[in-house]
Each structure stands twice: as C-alpha cells, then as structure tokens.
Amino acid sequence: MPPKAERMPLVLSYICALRTQTPQLVPASLLDASSFRMFWGNEAPNEGQLGWALGKGKVTRGTGSFKATIEWLWLLCSLESYTSLSDTDREFCGVDFLPEDLNEALEETEMRVNKTYSCIPAEEKGIHIINIRAIEDIGYDQHESTLLNSLSKNPDADCKYGLYFRDGKRKVDYILVYQYKKSSAGRTVTRRAHNDSTARSTKQEQPLPGKGVQLEMGESEPHMDYHEDDKRFRREEYEGNLVEAGLELEHDEDTKIHGIGFVKIHAPWNVLCREAEFLKLKMPTKKMYQINQTHGLLKKINSVIQKLTEPIQPKVAEHKPQTVKRLSYPFSREKQHLFDLSDRDSFFDSKTRSTIVYEILKRTTCTKAKYSMGITSLLANGVYSAAYPLHDGDYEGENVEPNDRKLLCEEWASYGVFYKYQPIDLVRKYFGEKIGLYFAWLGVYTQMLIPASIVGIIVFLYGCATVDENIPSMEMCDQRNNITMCPLCDRTCSYWKMSSACATARASHLFDNPATVFFSVFMALWAATFMEHWKRKQMRLNYRWDLTGFEEEEDHPRAEYEAKVLEKSLRKDHKHKETDKEKLTWKDRFPAYLTNFVGIIFMVGLTFAIVFGVIIYRISTAAALAISSTPSGRSSVRVTVTATAVIINLVVIIILDEVYGCIARWLTQIEVPKTDKNFEERLIFKAFLLKFVNAYTPIFYVAFFKGRFVGRPGDYVYIFHSFRMEECAPGGCLMELCIQLSIIMLGKQLIQNNLFEIGIPKMKKFIRYMKLKRQHSLDHEEHMKKKQRYEVDYNLEPFAGLTPEYMEMIIQFGFVTLFVASFPLAPLFALLNNIIEIRLDAKKFVTELRRPVAVRAKDIGIWYNILRGIGKLAVIINAFVISFTSDFIPRLVYLYMYSENGTMHGFVNHTLSSFNVSDFQAGTAPNDPMDLGYEVQICRYKDYREPPWSENKYDISKDFWAVLAARLAFVIVFQNLVMFMSEFVDWIIPDIPKDISQQIHKEKVLMVEVFMREEQGKLQMLETWKDKDKKKGENCNNHSPRLSRSHSGSLSSCHSYPLDV
16 A cells, blocks of 8 residues: 555545546556555556445446545545645646635544544554445444535525525526446445536546456456446436536435436526527517507406406416516527516526427437437437426425415316416416417317307207107107007017107107207307317417417427438448438338328227127127016116117227327337427327227217118118117117217216326326335435425326327317217216316326426417317218208108198108018017017008008108108208308408407517617717717827827727727
8 A cells, every 4th residue: 555645646646537537647656556456457447446446336427426535535545634735736637626625524524534433443444445345334324424414514405405406506407317226235325416517528438337357355346237337328428418518417316216316407597598599589678568458348348357257367476467568579699688687597487498408408419329319319218217397396385485386286276266267377387388278278168168058058958848848759658559669679579569668759859859950050150169269369378478470490300210311321322321311201101101001990990890899789688688578677678788888888988099099109100200290290190080980980870870771670681690780769869879979978088087187197106105105114314304306206297298188178079069969968068077177187287297398389289170170070960960860850851741730740650661560581570479468460660661551562662762852951051051150250250369460560560669779879879989089080190290109009099999899
C-alpha cells in the first residue's frame, strides 16, 4: 500500500476518475501493485472496477454520490486533514467538482468514522481494499442514519418532495424511469446523485464493467447481464445527448421502490425559449384589448342567464367571464420585449414545459442501437420503463398546498358537482388542448341529450296514454275474435290463440305509434344541429385557447417506420444506400394490406357466425320449451328465448370488443404507418369498423332479417334441413328490437364502460399496493419515509390515449341515433350514463392516471367525420325501421285503401292469411291437434298471401305489392326530406360565430398596429442616432488640423459610436 504521504494524490486521482469517468487520470506511478494492480491489470480501471473497489457497487458516469465517495476514501486512506493540501492538490487535474465546504464534510466524517470504529482493533483499522466488503458485515451500512443523509438536512422538504431538483430551485419538468438489477448479496445499492450538466456532456465508449477481472479469496464479481449493460450504455448516450440539447438531468435511485431509478429532467429558460419558437407556440403579449360586449336587450338577457346559472358554475378563476384578453403572438426570441416576462417561472406553465421536453425527447436519438432510437423506441425496448410529466401535487390530505390538481378534484372530478358545468379552461390548462377538446365535446353532447331525452319521454308517454285507444291491439286482445294461429314450430308446437299475445301487442304500441315517426325526424335534425353546435363551440375554444391559425405540422417518423426503411436500404446495393431517400411504398406494405383485408373479413365473418349461432340457439330453445307440459311455460317461451339470447349476445359483444381492440392494434402495427397521427387514424378506423359490426349485427338481424325469410305453413325455410327459421310476434319485431337494443345498450354502459372503468383500475391499484406493502414490510425505515412525487405518480396507471373514451361515446351515439325509432328512451339512458361518465373520466384522469403529455389540437380529428357518417346513416336506417320493421306503413295503406269506414277496425284480420291444415307437409303437423279442445281446419299466419280456396292459393297477393310500394316510397321521401332539412340546418347555422370572427379580425388589426408602432419607434431611434452622429462629426471637424491630428483617437471614437450601437 502507498505510504501515508502519497495517499492524498491517490485519493484525488480516484475522485477525478470517478467524477469525470476518465480512469486514465490516475497516474501509473501512484499504483501499488500489491493492492490495486490485481484489480486493474495492465490497463486503466473501468467504472465497474472502481465502483467495486470502493465498496459502493457499480458507479455509472455522473451518477455517483460525491460525498459518499469522500467518506469511503477517508475511511480507506485515513486522511488527516484536507487543510494540509497544497493549492496544486486542491486543483488536481483541473477538476472543479470539489465543494468549498469539503473541510467541514471531512471533519464531520472523521468524527463519525472514529466514533463508529473505535471498538475495532488497531490492526484492523487500516482496512485493506480487498476486504472492503467487510465494512458492511460489521454493520457500517446498518447504522440508523447513513453518512450521506447526515451531510444534508431534510433534502426532501427542500425539493418539495420531488417537484424540484435537490437544490430546490429547478423545477422537474419530466421523469424517465428505468430498472436496474440488485447486487448478488441481495442488497440494492442506492444512491442519490446530483448531476452536473457539464460532466454529462462528454460521451465516451465505456468497456463493460468487470471485464477481465479476477478476484482472490474465492469471491466472484456479480455477473451483470449483457442486455442490462447494453440498456445502461444506451441510457448513458441518450442522456448525454439530452444534456447536449440543453436539458439538465438529475438521477435518483434512493427510492422506496426497489430496483427502480428515476431521471429528473429540467428545461432551463433558454431551452424553453428556443423550443417555443420552434413549435410556434402562441404566448400572451403585454398588449391587452377589450372583448366586444353585447348591448341592449341581449346584454340584459345574458346577465339574467348568468345570474340563473351562477349556482351551477364551477368556482374556478378560469371559468369566469372575461372582458379583456391579452393579444397572443407566436413566441420569438428576437421579440421578447413584446411579451410579459416579469415572472419567468410562470410564463411557461407546467403543461407547456412538459410538452417542450417531450418534443426534445422524441427528437433526441440513441445511435448505439441498430437504428436511431427516440424515447418511444427506448420505452418499447425496455431501456426505460416509463416516461411522464409530474402532477402538480397531492389532491387530498391535510396541509396540501393549493394547486390545479386539487382544484380540479374538488370542482370537476367529484360526483357531488355533477350538476355543474365543467371548468374546461382549467382542464385545458392542466391536461392540454386535445384532452380539453374531448371533455368539451362530451359536455356539449351531454347538454344536447337533454332536449332529445325530453322529447323521447313525451313520445313514450304518448304511447302509454293511447295504448287503450289503439284499435289493432284491442282487436288482438279481444277473445271474441277467436283467431287461431298456426304452430310456431314443427310437431312439438301446437295451435295457439292470438289473444295470448295481448301483452306483447300492447307493449309494442308504446314504441310503435305515429309519434315515433315524428321522433325519428326530430332526431335526424337533432344530430345535424348537434354537429353544427359543436363546430361553433370548437371555434370559440380555438379563439380562447389561441389556436386560430394553428396548423398541425408533420410529426416525426415513428421508430418502427425508420427501422423498416433502414432494413429496406440495407437489402440494396451499397451504391444506393441512402436511407434519407428511401421510403416504404405500397409494394412494401402489400403483405400487411393483404393481412389486414383477410383479418378484417375473418373478424366480420366471425361476428356473423356468432349471431348465426345465437339464432340456432333461439330456434332450438323455443322448440325445447314448447314441449313443456305446463301452460305457463308454453306462454312465456318467446319472452324467455328473447331475454336469454340477448344476454348471450351482450356477453359475446363485451368479450369480442376487447379482442377486436387488440387485433386492430396488431393489424395497424404491421402496416408500419409513418407518423403517430397516421397510426392513430388507421387504428381508429379498424377498431371502429370491427366494434361497430360487433355491437350492431344482432340488432340489424332483428330489425331487418328476422321473420323476412320464414316461408309459409307447409313450405317453411329450414336451416340444415332441421331448424325452421323463427318468426316475428303478431305485433311485429319492433318490440323485440326494443328489448334487444335496450339490454345491449344498458349492459354495455353498465358493465363495459362504468364497471370496467371503475373496477379494473381499483383492482390494479390494490395489487400494486399489496406488492409495495410486502416490500415495505421488509424495510420499516423506508416505509416511514414520505414518497417523492415521481414515486407516487409511477404507481399510477399509464395514460393509454383517448381512443377508448371516444369509441365508447361514438358507439353510444349510434345507439341513440341509428335505431331511435324503436327505442325513444335511448337518449334518456344515454344522458344518465354521460352525467356519471364525465365525473368518472375526470376522476380517472386526476387521481388514477399518470399525467399525460399535453398535445395541441384544434379539433377532435377523425372522430368528427365518423359522427357525420353515423348521422347520415341514421337517417337511412330509421327510414327502413319505420317502413319495414314497424306496422306504420301497413296501417296507412289499410286506412286509406282498404278500410270501409275510415278506421283501423279490421286491420289485424287484413294482415293475416289463411292456411288449410290438410296442406301440412308430412311430419310437420302438430302432434296434439286437439290441444285447444277442438279440431282446427283453418289456421292464420301473418303474411299477404292468397287464401287456400283461391285459384293461386298461397301465392303472394296484390296487397303485398301495394304495401311494398308504399314502404319503398316512404323510404325515398323520408330520406330525401330529412337529408334536405339536415343540409338546410347545416347551411343556415354558420360554422364560426359572428362575434368570434370579429374578435379574430380585431386581433389581426391590433397585431399590425403593434408592429407598425415598433417599426416607427426603430426609425425614430435611428434618426436620432444619425443626428447625434452628425453633430459630433461637425464638432470634430471644427478643431484645428494639429488638434485634429493629436486627437485622432477622439475622432475614431466619435465615428465608432454608431458602430458600437
């Protein structure tokens, strides 16, 4: 071991090597062969060997704790005093990392070391570096307070528990999370590092730790996985590139979550300004102007409305009506004087800061991989396990500082404020424009459901009030008519009385009455009005959020796309190996397109097959229940079969929804879209197509196919030659369609939307809590520490995007509009669901999810086109439901063409055809023809066919063609009329409100005035400088030639004045 006089330079050499990651700084002359050469060999030590020698595990570049290193070196080398160092030693290697208070640190360390090890024999005080791990065995690390913590006082409070760096000044704008492995002894070596940005800016290729090292005494170095080392090297290079981009980093591995390390990122002011200019962020200027106010009668009406709605307004500053507004302009470093920079800390809010950092993270690459990697690829490859911005603070508990998150929790994410408006401006301020637009759209949609629900309730009540006056249902319930109906199935089913279906007929009238036609027209116009209202609301939000003129620029190519392009270029000759000019063509994507086409066709076919299976179930179950000997069982066959089949459909729909979501994502991934926007749009299209077919196929079957291809008695249509196609009830299929629609809609909302959204996150949170509790039970001291903000947020669920939220509401919009003629109460149930949904989603975003990255957006994207498409499709579907599924058209035809007295008396008999039971095919007649107590000669069935005594018996009658012509005519007239009215509503309502267009024009004029005044000021200043320069030149020329020559310096200074300016 080196003599005591030489230990100080050796210590400083170690410190230089550790802090700058340049082991070559250790002079070879200071190495003692007996102690150190066995670790280093003939080469300079790498970082893994240095870390092991210091007993602190692997020390990565820029992440070692300096004070802890000093303590270990003090213990090893027994330094007497730092004050004995010469000035040369203090400035060893030119490294400026030694703190000014190192004297106190070393003296404090010496006192604690002497106190801790005073009981150790003298011969063991000079601990050999080989036996450095014996320090842990004698209890050094198990001291009740570590040496590192004792050197600082309550650092967590200074950094506000993770919201700031350790210095308490620099705010944490973003967090990167990575995993590291524990040591072989079962302990996780923890460290909390204060990184210097200058120390991390140098990128060097480091050898793998522990390479070529052989240890004595049978002790082996813990073998590090190659993949873990590769990830660490990628992190080091990536973080070095981040530092070169201007960001400041700080590591923390001393956390309550074992094996997890955190990288805190701070964007300084110059980086924020630079990126804000690149992103063309509109920021408020010093200029303020008055917003145009209404006058006269409108002003009084608005004031009355404000007073009436004051109790339902959220108590947030952002929601109050504003009379003045700051003029906004894209940020420019050359025009900083235009902006109000009095408080630089709050000029860029947390949302904007995280957005800027995320843009840098996406743009920064890691070239040590096979291809250039941004943050998305690093996350996908496991180099980092998570990346997210921090929440503003806690939202509950005592002594919680006021913050936007707490305010949102109180005024938005609470079921107690369900009756209040949403604080959309505060939501946008905290989560960004994209999420703000989603909740704004959801709020507008929910508000528009109120009038639709009221009209739907009125239509339903009209049906209830007129059910006793409905002549067709009264005729069906009249037992005096003695109408005998043909069997519903072969052999096992017998004849039955029409009066037994009285309850079904009366219930059908609740939804099948003239008011439903009016309601269908109303809902078509409602959908058009809703779309126009949302466009106007969207423009108001764009004006308030300074998004006017914002155009989305092309996003960075996705890492998967770049990898495919690189792979394609490598397959070509070296002469054409320019990856920048390569791109994926349709030929490259053809296998993926073919897979998409085949996959989607297969999924649609699978949905049809499941619906077909349910049909077989309905037919077989109906036949099985008909064998029941009890009359009550036979009478409830139709209701039982319908209810159980709908429940089966509901379960299948919920399961396939999850499956189709995963398949749609996989199909989109193999297409390799270029940008994230293209990826999202293609994913939305595929997921919507599959989920639309999955949700609506059973309903389409009942509405348009059930009972249409049955045949007639004696010539029924069979499936597999054994199952007879099922028929509609005597009152029509509309009642069954209503049951199907209501159960599926309510079931999806209750189970899939609300129960899954509440239950699954709670279950995941409970599982994480139990895991952490099990870990904390092993370390009580760690458990008692208060968690840092980034640790708390890490335990939250990651944000998965808005696609599931939009998809849920779009499918519901389809239920409300597509088949509303059969279920007028659909808007009411949608309204009740959305009131809960808004607060549920709000609570999830505020308390259950990590804070998402704020994304700028001026509209809801492709979802608007989907909504318009559903609105157009709803007109067509409702026209066909009214004309073909309900009895509205047959009633009109009978009333105006066949009724003798201009009433509906005789309508039921008109819609029924007759059949002679002697014409049954062999083996299809009822087994018990005397079940009704008398012999049946003629039975009735619902169809328009010739009677058995006619020359063309059982052929389609003329009445059928008259009704069909009327139905088709109604579809054409209804569709064109409603489409015309919708387009008229679209045309008459302007997309941009008049006051907003005036304000936008006013902003442009004011901005021109600001720049004109600025230019005039510059011209005046230049003229002033020229006048001063001219006067000084004349004064200099008035001097004598000799004086001028002697004062040549003054002359030059006179002429240099404008140049300096």
